[in-house]
Amino acid sequence: MDELIQQLANGVTKGSYYALIALGYTMVYGIIQLINFAHGEVYMLGAFIGLWTFNFGASAFGWGGTSLVALVVVMLMATLFTPVVGVSLERFAYRPLRHAPRLAPLITALGASFALQQLVAVFYSRGQLAFPDLFPNTSFQILGATIQVLWVFMVALALLLTFILTAFIRTTRLGKAMRATAEDPDTARLMGINVDQIIALTFIIGSALAGVGGVLAGMYLGQINFFMGFIAGLKAFTAAVLGGIGNIGGAVLGAFLLGILETFGAAYLGGEWQDVFAFGVLILVLVFRPTGLLGERVGG
């Protein structure tokens, strides 16, 4: 029983950063029907920007270990710079191909993913880098399971951001424009919506969320590398499909489910099969219920 709850807690924590990445996939897919392969790389860049910021702060202001200031600044930097990457991708790689045959933007997205990975590998580091514990490293016991405070923070933050995002899409003018664009871009344009700007906004929000996810994952895993976005991106996409792509709530639900499934799979089948388990889920979902648990939906 203790073991069960412990695994559940691990799974939910993993789900929290999967969810933050999955939101970007699902939003972009909802609005331009493109699998943004490079999205996992945006998450990876979030982690690297966070690490770089921390190292800079450590040498310039003497940040050491856990400090609230460091945490806030690192998070802010990651959310400020990842949208720049996301928007540049959209502007220079995807927008020119919006009317091209379907294969073209997919291959471009793949190339972009590869280029971003290699940019980090070549100009920053190819190694495993330790990520600082920005969050106090304390834990508490509940029902016999050891829970880190960081885990609670991660899950709470992911849920809070999802809630804000949903409110934004449901209630604001821009959110309405987003839903309209997802529904039918041509008609939206006729209604006076600047579709290009809305698509760019989608990339901005998605990238910022992935950036936060990158920093959280860095703290949770304790180390980062240039390749981390590949597997995480694939899993987040699995989560988005599991929940029903294009569906915000579905992506979050799918992410938590996948996190839990994966942790249990790893615990009972052996850790080395963990990734096989996740991709197996992806294939099974696509085969038996391609619209996902909550159904495919465009917009909010």
Next chain:
Amino acid sequence: MAAPTAVASRERGQARADALAQLRARARLPLIAAPVGGLVGIFGSYLYWTLSPVRVEGVPLTGRLADYGVAGVRTWSLVVAVAALVYGALVLRSRSRNGTQGQGLARLGIGLAVLPLLWVFTLVLFLEIDIGRIGPGPWVTLAGGVLVWLAARSLLQAPAAPAAEPWARRSTAVDLALVLVAELVAYGVFLIGIAIIDPGEFLGFFTALTTLAATLSTLGVFKGLSGPFGRNEGVALALLAVLLLLFPFTQEGNTFWIQVTAQAGLFVLAALGLNIVVGSAGLLDLGYVAFFGIGAYTAAITGNALLTNVNFHIPFLLVVFIVAPAVAAFFGVLLGAPTLRLRGDYLAIVTLGFGEIVRITLNNLDPITRGPNGISSIPDPAIGGWSMGSGFTVAGFEISGNSVYYYLLLALIAITLAVIYRLNDSRIGRAWVAVREDEVAAAAMGINTTIIKLLAFAAGAWFAGMSGAVNAHLLTQVSPDSYTFPFSVLILAMVVLGGLGNPPGVVLGAIILTFLPEKLREFSDIRFLVFGFALILIMRFRPEGLLPSARRRRELHATDETAAAESQQLFDIRSGT
């Protein structure tokens, strides 16, 4: 998000574009600047390119760069400069100047400018040579290139020449001579490229080659050559076969490049297989490496390896032609059967996941695959009592083991090409294209789209398995690390660069992307970085690849134009004009 903002920003963008266009139209010089630029380029090539001898890790860069004179990279800038001078003079004297000539000239100018720039860039950035040590040569050559380019722009407004036609038949002798010369030139260029050791010089060679090829293509020479080649297909193929068979004898006992060429052959085989899936049937397979790996492991397990946990020996020829491809194709069907009903982009991600599953499985299935260590010490295949690695002797000529692999791959590629061409012309091949272009319409025409896609998947996996089987013996070992995602991307890049759907293009793409990294080993760090950007740029500017199939080119460009026309219509309605 009110409408006025959108319109205003569009108008601002329009004004900016107009100003840019005006500026661009003004940037030109009289045509006389073209031969002058060529002369300047020749002069620049003769000047010294570095102020003191340059060494990379103790090895001097060849070509006496610090003296006056021509050698090394400067040979190639000289070649381009002379071409610019000659062609510039010809255009100047020509009575009927046209825009196409201007385009050709512009390409020469760009090549002449890019060559020294690229060279300086790599020296400074990757070999960490101080920019102060660069001599005047590259800068003068660059200026020459810019002159040629500006001169070429004076022909911008001239009407284009009529579209190039295949050259008509004059006489059989002329036809045959053209075929012979074209093939010998291509072969010679290949041998020269292989003989260049210095990476800086190779960069120059490659830029010059690309420039000249682009110029000739603009001027319609390749299109023209397709006339004599089409009329003498048999002779052309026979001559090509002879040249390829003679290749090992040109290497004077040095087997390294024969081995690299054999490696290129493996990639050609794999890329041809992927081309069936992506190019013909339009299914993006991102886990292609899995089938290659499955073929390689099949050959390793059945190939009498020393370090292996299981071994049921099966004769090599049986493995290469039937067992390994069949096992790979079986897995292709296994993956494809449930997933091929999915939309294209879902399929891409599922195949990506499958590639990972196979890799992880190979990694974890210790009893069979020896886990992360892989299977090693795979001997050269034996046919009867003769081991392929020991080579053989023909009429006093010794054929090394590497050459045997080279010949084996030549044979496999020839067979594969024959099969692929037959397939493409068959009912199945036409069905593939139909499914690629419009699946719903294809289904309405009575094509069983699932079966057809499954066939494409199985055929692609078949050739990957074949290629993988030879790879296991050539490298003498297999391990899960060799079959990772970047490998899939590499093969995809070969297909896309060469020309989706066009076998000769795919062969060219695979050859370029095997030799280029091998020649530029000093920059191997950034290899994948370049691939990534190359994929983006190709998709943006030349989605049909270097050697497109005629149908593909029309398809891609027609789509662009129709889409542009449609959005223009929409814009007209919106802005009330």
